[in-house]
Amino acid sequence: MDVDNGQPDGPGSGNMDIEQSLLHQFSCMGTTDKDELVQQLQKLLGSQLNYSTAAFFLDMNNWNLQAAICSYFDIESPAKLPSMALISDPKASECESIEPSVSFTKTWHVMNNGTETWPSGCFLQCAGGDSLGAIRTEFPCLKPGDYTFLSLQMTSPVQPGIYQSKWRMCTPSGSYFGDPLWAIITVVEEGTMALTQQLSHFSDLGSSPVGVVPINPFIQPRGENFQDDLCSENKNPSKC
Template identity: 70%
Template sequence: MDVNNGPSEGSGNGTMDIEQSLLQQFSCMGTTDKEELVQQLQKLLGSSLNYSTAAFFLDMNNWNLQAAICSYLDIENSTKLPSMTLVQDPVASESESIEPNVSFQKVWHIINNGPDQWPTGCYAQCSDGNSFNGGRVVLPPLKPFEDTHLTVHMVSPPTPGVYQSKWRLCTEKGAYFGDPMWVIVTVVEEGTMALTQQLSSFSELGASPQPEVAHNPFIPQRSHLEHTQDAAPQGGRDYNMW
């Protein structure tokens, strides 16, 4: 795609919803800070572009912002993104408590709810928040309405607090697709979990105590026959020894 720095007519097919004046504004900034250029490209193209893909397209176009945008749109507009939905989505307010530096795993049940098979090379990665040392997970090319369990091995942060992590599926080219997946973890001080479990155990033991009947050895035990005769109508013999 040819790049034209001036305003062009009928450019809606190429740049879609991106305003030409906004492109010129970023181009005129003349910044050479690569980190800032990556952030600008992500802002223009929205959540469909992750950091590594933005850096790739900028590097491919000699870090020219407008040229990188045009290159990305040329490729992505001709490619239909896969579909994915969560079968079981964790409640956003749900928080798991865990001690610092503890290994754990997060599992999501996902399904290809689209009409096409996923392309090879799709993967899951952290797109925002704390990654909990979780790495990229490669996914199989699911067929339509085929499901799988995505498992990510993680480690809790060393400092107590509330942490969250947002995970997304990506195509081989780095475009996000499907439902976002969340991890919300509350890291507590070391030893707190054991104390909480002990208190819970004590509560369960004392929740409904069964009354114990003390046996007095000086009171003779009554036989089954005596209990039966006590239940007889009035007039029967009294077997009470006292």
């Protein structure tokens, strides 16, 4: 979809008004008939869209009318979308376990790798998976070549398991841009993580937990008469 420059009277404001009007009109429609969907798309976008082209956009978007309209404006619009590249996850939690209902901060280090400044009003929103309690968050404009940190406050789910959360930057009109951002966590039962950390601590020290006696597999087990057996083997009772 078109991206305006943040000025209501700018060159892109007319297209934005048209898009909002079309999306409002289609929201009142509802049908699963493909021919009817094609006709609705043609009616909304005008006579310049023939039947084959309308069917193409609908089929490309799994016959979702709203998605087809957005795709049409994304392709036909001369305006470029902003750019954003993921640099790193400085506080990645993908390799760490977390207990249920624990609050944590997820951060991504990103940059504007394009040639245009992000328009005012860009926001980060969940685009798939579990939102992990985070909400849509607006971020300041970013100039070309500049870096920033995108941070969200999240909470681990109650039930143990592996959870994935996909987030995307959006223009003020709702079009995705830039690299997808992922948060992947493993939720474990309460107390499990503390036990794992204790075992890891023992492993780091090179010692076994208290009360556990290591067994040497190369030594034959001895009975209660171990001392008598040793004297017999040495053939020297004076040392016994």
